[in-house]
Amino acid sequence: MRHPDRAEHPDLAIGLDVGGTRVKAVGIDRMGSVLSSAVVTVPRSVDGLVAHVVATVNGLCLRFGPATSLGIALPGLVDPQFGARSLPGKLPGLEGFALVDAIQRAIEIPVTCLNDGAAATYGEWRYGAGMGLSDIVVLTLGTGVGSGVVVNGRLFTNANLGSGGGLGHLTIDAEGPRCPCGNRGCAETRISATAMINALWDHVSRGVPSVLAETVLTGPGEARFENLVAAATTGDLLATELLERFIRDLGTTIVSAVHAFNPTAVVIVGGMTVEAAAFLPQVQAYVSAHAWRYPRDRDIPVLVGALADLAGAIGVAAYAREKDPPPQTMTRPGRLDPAEIEAPSAQRGGMTGDLIAATAGAARDVLRSCSTSHGWRVRA
């Protein structure tokens, strides 16, 4: 039966952004306009998630006609034609689950998965704050820290990465707290909303005075980043100190990303950016003072995203429709075998050849130790 509101949109593309607590869904037309959006609490099981995805797709197709594609944004290390390969500490059951296969058994539309930070990046680049720019870095600031990079007008992705750039796991304090990824002192352990509230709780529980003490000690989840910003605004010393540290740590993360990718602009998105007025000018000043670029007076603007919390859903819908060429499926574990780093032959002659060979050997040793002690690895 034809839906009473049905209007044909031949290029309907559907995107779902699966987060830690909510699933956001959109249907977009060929111009990227949102035809419909919905947000639900994340289902408790993967079967429930699959059922939700299928019901969403069927509902949108009933209203707007056939869809060209379905994109699903997931946290963690994501295999485009499989699902989440590595997802430490989040969404139990989804890690290693063949999500694409399960959905593809119920619907015929082509399905593509993408890391959620990369999806938000694609959305902001195609239709948001980064539109028209060929090189941007995007950081998503929420319960975790995601990221994505557009280089030379293309989303940076490859078969072994799958994490959207992994900038949330740049080390900004080698002695810092343990991160779920296995590393220490990742940006996510310092600038995510979770990290900020943990730091607040840590200080208050040790007796450091704050107007937020009662709220924080009431129970986990009672205090939010917005509360911390509000407390800092009223002169609370602990909240002010934590907000200043956040500004420095976010600035540090952005400066490292700028040095790695030399973007035209950096875009921040996610729930924490609702409070951007309280930290963005200082973060911009930090980046302008510390980033190495030429000419020296060329500012690298730090912008707030334009698509609010739908950037990931819109982005993955657009990516699934437009990707060209399609991303490769991971065909092997995303772990570089140290034996694959070839020491250059010494045929270059003299000390240079010896030096290069020694450097390659050192790189092998470092990689061997890192690959056994730190970082996310894709399970074969």
Ligand SMILES: [Zn+2]
């Ligand atoms: Zn990490």
